Amino acid sequence: MNELQLKVLDLLKEDARRDAELIATMLAVSTEEVKQTIAELEQDHVIVKYATVVNWSKIDDQKVTALIEVQITPERGRGFEGIAERIYLYPEVKSVYLMSGAYDLCVEVEGKNLKEVASFVSNKLSPIDAVLSTKTFFILKKYKQDGIIFEEHEGDHRLMVSP
């Protein structure tokens, strides 16, 4: 990963709507170079998707999210990959991480209500043979995600004009 790629990623991470021309000006390189860099990053799936960070609690307080600690028995030859895939293919599953420590997978599950999430755990997740145990934690409030603070209080307190 070269310096230009990193800087382009930083600028897109802040605001994915920034176009190549703006990024080129900010980094003092040509628009072509930026376009090329972005194309490569997309091709290599370094840039996976341009998505929007949504604070769902503003519009849909019905939704519930749980983090589930899952202990599993790895498969011979494939380790955790196959079982992780079996889990992340469910649309209810929003993210899956392989963890170090007391459990193996951290699974984020979203549902319309508590019952729906509970039913997913008991009917889909737990019955998988390799799954040894699950511990479900419901998320009460999201303060910050991917470095983005949801309710920014700091604001701009500066005088409008100062020397």
Add this chain to the structure above:
Amino acid sequence: MIKDEEKKHSTPMQQQSMANYLSPLVRGIKPSGIRRFFDLVSTRKDVITLGVGEPDFVTPWHVREAAVYALETGKTQYTSNAGMPELREAICQYLDNEFAVAYNPADEILVTVGGSEAIDLALRALITPGDEILIPEPCYISYSPITALTGGKPVGIETYAKDHFKLKAESLQAVITPRSKILVLSYPSNPTGASMDYEDWLPIAKIVEENDLIVISDEIYAELTYDSKHVSFAAMPGMKDRTILVSGFSKAFAMTGWRMGYACGHPDIIAAMLKIHQFTVMCAPIMGQYAALEALQHGLEEKNRMVEAYNQRRRLVVKGFRDIGLDCHEPQGAFYAFPSIDSTGLTSEQFAQRLLEEANVAAVPGDVFGLGGEGHLRCSYATSVTNLIEAMDRIGNFVHKLKTEG
């Protein structure tokens, strides 16, 4: 937005004027042009402001947390007059690493209440009434008034857009008289963004030496130098003893409200400044000193990140002004662009006022910064990219409208 409390007069009408009691030196100081413009801007809504002379970043959390911890652990006392020894040591180490200027923490550095206090102390410690203080302009607005308060005579030296507002030896030479005593340098410059490199300094240092001048070098924007490395005047051969280096934490570490600054120089001069400092403010606030120490110990990465952000915005506004059709030299430091508005046929004041009223963008008219500022506009790019893009859009439409009006 912060309300202007000074405007609220609670005094009854019959109260008599006390103006005659005031010191003539104070009465002689003109109100700041920035102040007048501030009052104008405060009356408006939905203004995008490029008029702010401070970072848009809030002090990094770990630095704020260090001050909180200092309070929690009862750090509420005076410190040594010169500042906490560990802070002085950290500053000396930092200046040596970053700018290759070596000071002795024991007697060559003084921690002050902002760089502003350091400038005040330096001028007061050195000036005999009647001394001429040479000040390249356009520049930060405080040097002349403080000089005047001490009975010194401020002498402006005009710098020009064609030289990217660098100080030229011939301009300096032209104002030298037998009464010349101090040269006040402030690079990178507020408001022009000009910066001076080694080659630029050489002829200046020669004149300083030949005329036995003392230099007060306000390097508060040193870290905000782009495309090259800042060259401290104190690092020039033979200049260290004649130079009082003034800096602080406000700009590079986003700590304006903390009022943490420092001065470095010859022990005799620092001792004289310390004498005034101990009788006027005793010491800089202790919790601020702890915050500053944290900034130096663990804040350099964050500082570099902010400098990179300013640099990106700098390129954006310079291109923006050029695309609009306004001449704009490339500022090498600080966080200001200083485009020329000459081509519009308006004065700085007229342009700034109409820009505010017709386009809702605030920027500071260049003339308030002294000689050579007329015909320019100081635009701070210490604001978000989104704001900058919107501001450039509004300025572009405004200038286009001016030009079609003919």
